Amino acid sequence: MNTAPIPAPAPPPADEPRWLTAEEQRVWRSYIEASTLLEDHLDRQLQRDAGMPHIYYGLLVKLAESPRRRLRMTELARHAKITRSRLSHAVARLEKNGWVRREDCPSDKRGQFAILTEEGYEVLSRTAPGHVNAVRQAVFDRLTPEQQKSLGEIMRIVAEGLQPSETGADLPWLR
């Protein structure tokens, strides 16, 4: 491919940074503004109604969805897309609240399970409707079905590209 004798339509980028076009800049600004506002909005909503930031709430949700309401620390971190360090601190806090407890992993002495407590489950049940409502109001109620679908595809692609988990391809073995 690309062997046809078509003259390059633009000079080779050389060292010039490829700046964003005006339109790309607008898109990017919109993304930054929306994600900043949204994160902020949901953090505030959950801090007020559930006494925890959005990401902590997400951790409880992951646990609630898991078999036996438990997950190894590393797994939970992977699901939630955060570092283990951050998770350690977060779970320490959630433990202090009585919403999560830890348990040793029998098969691997290094391992720890984070387990959603009954209390944690109740906080979740009590606050989930309000949170869903906030998400709906901020996002889904404002978008057409096509836009929702599009958003899903786009974000899936972006997330995919940033996963540390290169699934086999282009592993830099031997360089």
Add this chain to the structure above:
Amino acid sequence: MNTAPIPAPAPPPADEPRWLTAEEQRVWRSYIEASTLLEDHLDRQLQRDAGMPHIYYGLLVKLAESPRRRLRMTELARHAKITRSRLSHAVARLEKNGWVRREDCPSDKRGQFAILTEEGYEVLSRTAPGHVNAVRQAVFDRLTPEQQKSLGEIMRIVAEGLQPSETGADLPWLR
């Protein structure tokens, strides 16, 4: 409207929370994952290459784009979608780095200008190409033109809905 004798297709929601459908959940999860990973990725990139987190970088950009490279604190906060408190702390730090300085507003003794210094401008020039590159690589290079356009529209809508600046409509005056 809605006076036609069509039987309601679904029972009135009563108090039942309107949960997200399975598809909506997938979209929402993708959004959360992508935005978490992206924010993290850019924070790391800029911390490494420019010695500041993404949002601080954004503040310098806003200043650079402004007439006389300055902005009142409140204006800057509004542009960047952050609280004045957060901005106060951020500018204090940027000032310590020599990238921003403050100046009193002559016409309003309460006011302060945040001003991009020459040094700040240089940091920006030096690090902008790498940052643009990171954004491109993570987002624009992976999306079709249609998806880029769609992303812009969607985020514009979401941001719009979260702006504190309700432009006139439905102000709850007298209640």
Add this chain to the structure above:
DNA sequence: CTCCGTTTGTTTAAGATTCAAGAAATGGAT
């Protein structure tokens, strides 16, 4: 002019996140 609700910006303390470092266990390879 004075009063008083609002706006502007900062400060403090508490909480959250990052980064680097490190302890403990694992699982091969020798």
Add this chain to the structure above:
DNA sequence: ATCCATTTCTTGAATCTTAAACAAACGGAG
């Protein structure tokens, strides 16, 4: 069996963010 690179998870310090409280200046109503 022993070595050792890797994985798992935690810790402490520095940094960043939030929430609430505050002082100072503003500006319109009376």
